[in-house]
Amino acid sequence: MNDRNSKSPLGDLGVGIVNYGAGNIFSLTAALDRLNVTYGMVNTENDLEKYSHIIIPGVGHAGAAMEKLKGTGLVEAIKKLTKPVLGICVGMQLITEHSEEGDAALLNIVPVKTKKFDKSLNIKIPHMGWNAVSPKNNSLFESVEDNTQFYFVHSYFIEYNPTFDIASADYGLKFSAAVQKDNFYGVQFHPEKSGKAGELVLKNFSNLSL
Numbered sequence: 001m002n003d004r005n006s007k008s009p010l011g012d013l014g015v016g017i018v019n020y021g022a023g024n025i026f027s028l029t030a031a032l033d034r035l036n037v038t039y040g041m042v043n044t045e046n047d048l049e050k051y052s053h054i055i056i057p058g059v060g061h062a063g064a065a066m067e068k069l070k071g072t073g074l075v076e077a078i079k080k081l082t083k084p085v086l087g088i089c090v091g092m093q094l095i096t097e098h099s100e101e102g103d104a105a106l107l108n109i110v111p112v113k114t115k116k117f118d119k120s121l122n123i124k125i126p127h128m129g130w131n132a133v134s135p136k137n138n139s140l141f142e143s144v145e146d147n148t149q150f151y152f153v154h155s156y157f158i159e160y161n162p163t164f165d166i167a168s169a170d171y172g173l174k175f176s177a178a179v180q181k182d183n184f185y186g187v188q189f190h191p192e193k194s195g196k197a198g199e200l201v202l203k204n205f206s207n208l209s210l
Contacts, residue, residue, distance in 0.1 A: 014038030015206055016051030020072045022065035023057025031192035035199055037206045045077045052083060053206055058090025063102020065090050084208040085184045092186030101156050110181045112161045121172030126155040133177045135167040140185055142204050148197045150189035183210050
């Protein structure tokens with residue numbers, strides 16, 4: 001078994017991917033395979049205990065994704081986790097408190113809101129393609145240079161809040177490309193589709209220990 005995560009006091013079974021029917025899991029697992037990071041699927045509360053790190057993927061509608069997550073019965077267990085957790089794209093939005101998409105109450109782990117891009121900013125919606133990201137000094141972005149390009153596909157964004165922001169981007173306005181509160185991290189871009197820089201973020205996450 002891969003021992004990439006053996007530094008972590010939380011275990012050495014790698015990354016657990018929350019399998020709730022709203023994530024593009026194939027692209028993510030392909031990236032983890034390239035990195036030789038051990039992973040498995042989280043379908044039950046007991047599965048959360050098997051892994052040292054947890055990823056919440058997500059594509060599509062945040063409100064619908066939240067309903068699917070509720071349907072797994074995992075919501076309260078996820079909120080209580082003390083191991084590193086990473087939300088990707090809609091998975092990042094799920095850890096915020098509320099989304100304008102479907103007027104949905106979310107996990108409320110990071111007390112910021114998910115808002116819709118405003119067409120009055122003269123931007124194309126969705127925000128789709130490569131964009132420069134400015135990371136702060138954070139372990140998730142170790143060795144990632146300022147203004148590194150990452151791949152985005154989203155119509156809703158996480159409001160910028162310097163308390164929780166660990167990387168920002170601009171698209172008509174400044175928004176959070178990544179956030180952190182305690183052991184919970186989120187990235188709005190798709191690291192699994194962002195080439196070497198994205199793989200570096202996934203590798204850094206897999207090596208996090210708390």
